[in-house]
Amino acid sequence: xxxxxxxxxxxxxxxxxxxxxxxxxxxxxxxxxxxxxxxxxxxxxxxxxxxxxxxxxxxxxxxxxxxxxxxxxxxxxxxxxxxxxxxxxxxxxxxxxxxxxxxxxxxxxxxxxxxxxxxxxxxxxxxxxxxxxxxxxxxxxxxxxxxxxxxxxxxxxxxxxxxxxxxxxxxxxxxxxxxxxxxxxxxxxxxxxxxxxxxxxxxxxxxxxxxxxxxxxxxxxxxxxxxxxxxxxxxxxxxxxxxxxxxxxxxxxxxxxxxxxxxxxxxxxxxxxxxxxxxxxxxxxxxxxxxxxxxxxxxxxxxxxxxxxxxxxxxxxxxxxxxxxxxxxxxxxxxxxxxxxxxxxxxxxxxxxxxxxxxxxxxxxxxxxxxxxxxxxxxxxxxxxxxxxxxxxxxxxx
Ligand code: GLA
Numbered sequence: 418x419x420x421x422x423x424x425x426x427x428x429x430x431x432x433x434x435x436x437x438x439x440x441x442x443x444x445x446x447x448x449x450x451x452x453x454x455x456x457x458x459x460x461x462x463x464x465x466x467x468x469x470x471x472x473x474x475x476x477x478x479x480x481x482x483x484x485x486x487x488x489x490x491x492x493x494x495x496x497x498x499x500x501x502x503x504x505x506x507x508x509x510x511x512x513x514x515x516x517x518x519x520x521x522x523x524x525x526x527x528x529x530x531x532x533x534x535x536x537x538x539x540x541x542x543x544x545x546x547x548x549x550x551x552x553x554x555x556x557x558x559x560x561x562x563x564x565x566x567x568x569x570x571x572x573x574x575x576x577x578x579x580x581x582x583x584x585x586x587x588x589x590x591x592x593x594x595x596x597x598x599x600x601x602x603x604x605x606x607x608x609x610x611x612x613x614x615x616x617x618x619x620x621x622x623x624x625x626x627x628x629x630x631x632x633x634x635x636x637x638x639x640x641x642x643x644x645x646x647x648x649x650x651x652x653x654x655x656x657x658x659x660x661x662x663x664x665x666x667x668x669x670x671x672x673x674x675x676x677x678x679x680x681x682x683x684x685x686x687x688x689x690x691x692x693x694x695x696x697x698x699x700x701x702x703x704x705x706x707x708x709x710x711x712x713x714x715x716x717x718x719x720x721x722x723x724x725x726x727x728x729x730x731x732x733x734x735x736x737x738x739x740x741x742x743x744x745x746x747x748x749x750x751x752x753x754x755x756x757x758x759x760x761x762x763x764x765x766x767x768x769x770x771x772x773x774x775x776x777x778x779x780x781x782x783x784x785x786x787x788x789x790x791x792x793x794x795x796x797x798x799x800x801x802x803x804x805x806x807x808x809x810x811x812x813x814x815x
Contacts, residue, residue, distance in 0.1 A: 451597045453606045456628035457659045458721045460576070460608055460693045462497025462541065463490075464667050467638070467697025471503035471552055474521035475529055477701075482533045484700040491538060493712055494721060495696060497576050497608070498533050499541030500526075505555035513561060514568055515544075530573035541576030541608070542569055546592045547584035559584060559592065562599040570603035579627075581613040589613040590622055597626045610664065610693070620653035624661035629693055636666035638674030640804060644756060647686045651740075657691050657727040664693050671698030671707035678805035681784060682754065684710050685808045688720035689728040689740055689750050715783040716808065719750045728752065731769040737761055737801070741770045749778075749811045755801040763807075764798040778811035 463481060465473045482498050485491040504526070506516040517526050530540040544550065544565060545557035558565040558579070569577060579596055581589060593611055600607050611619055611627040614634050623630035632653055633646045650665035657663045668687060670680045687694060696711060728742025728750060736757025742750050749770060753763040767774045777794045781787070784807070792814055799807050 450594060450625045451601065451609060451627060453601070453609070453628070455606055455608045455660075456662060458723065458725065459662045459691050460497055460610075460629065460695070461494040461717075461721075462499055462539070462576075462694075463495060463696040463700060464499040464501050464541070464578075466501035467636075467667050467669055468672060468699050469501075471554065473500065473503060475524055478529055479532055480701050481699075482536050482538055484703070485538060486536050488700060488703060488708065488712075490696070490700065490712060491536070493714065493717055495694070495711075496537070497539050497541045497695070499543070499576055499578060499695065500529075501543045501578065502550050502552045502580070503554050504542065507555055509556055509561075513564055515556065515561075515565060518555075525572075526574070527572040530575075534573060539575035540573065541578065541610075542572075542574050543578045543580065545580040545582055545584075546589065546596065546613075547580070547582050549583040551580055551582035553583065557583060558596060562595045563602065566596065566599035566603050566607075569607065570600075570605040574605075574607060576608040576610065578610040578612050581616065589617050589619065593626050612664075615649065618653075620656035620663055624656070624658070628660065629662040629664045631664045631666060633665050636669060638669040638672045640675055640679050643669065643675065643679070643683050644686075647690070650690060650692065651730055654690070654727040654729045654742075657725070659723075659725040662691055662693060663727060665690065667693075667695040667697040668711070669697055670710050671696070671703060676804065677706055677710070678802060680707075680710050682804065682806045684713070685716060685752055685784075685806050686740070686754070688716045689742060689752050689808070691720060691725060691727045691742075694720055713783065715781070715786065715810075719744065719783070719808075719810065722750075731771075732766070737763045739763065739765045739769060741765065744810065747813050751797070751809045751811060753799055753801050753807045753809075755803060755805055758803045760800055760802050762798055762800045764796050766796045767794075777814045779814055781810045781812070783808040783810060 533540040547557040609627040611630040615632040619630035632650045636646050646665040653663050722744045724745045728740045731741045732739040738754045740752040751765050774795045777792050780789045
């Protein structure tokens, strides 16, 4: 080879190497760090934390799986049965593996997974991107990611919630992908729920790493806590999409701290925000009132709509707000929310929602299960009680 053509060849090689890190193909493979195909709609299920905290055992998990089936909730889509913190012994075994707590999970997690699977449900588990979980009762997975991911896969785990307590101070953007890779290596599709509480704006990077990401600190069973989580989560609406969802934390519906109307607001906002619908009460003893809320098929359908676009606040006036977001078939989900202490009249204006004012819609009230008689052009007004909401689907009339 002549010197000039050798130089040209070397230059080409160099250029190829330099551009390969930014070419579309490599960007695609980076985006698919978590290519597990899960979460095309927000996950639905149950978790032990909000009601049971650390007081969990295998009988409770099995009875909950039974109850999800017997109440009909499983059929509505609530399929993940998620064991939260406190399921493991405080020390790993001599091979470094996590050990299910002998006193509370004597049969082991695999047996539980088999049981849950036999009911047509899926089993979720919890770990932490630190040295200990938040309860400090069990080890975290930091430094043991591959081993733990293999253990979870060998047990038949379908969902991993990955918390952020007691870590080494490094960034979640560095720590969480280690578990993503470990999960991918197992070849088992495991839904990956990042739980770093919104610390480093996971909405901005979560899609490459997990199927959902907490955007807030822990919810508690009060109106103030619930609406503030809804507000914080709404800021990130543009980042939710099929395969990756903003997570304002698990549901408190049925735990007793809010009124029925407040729980309806809670469930409606979570649904329209395309949040995971993870029940947090004791479904073994669920009340009729709680069932009326979490088993509302029309509201669930908004959450599970295939378009997967999170609703936003489109107008805020004093104590009231209008939330809206698009659905498939040119429909729009609308929420009229009264955060104040008095009955008030709320108007959704088409121009706020981003639709032509001359368009006519019919409106379906998702809590009354009625299609309203009048057709609406330009706006829709309704009265809403204190700490309550109305939720509609608008369908265009052509
Ligand atoms: C953190 C999480 C909670 C729960 C607890 C368990 O606080 O944010 O959702 O998992 O840990 O200890």
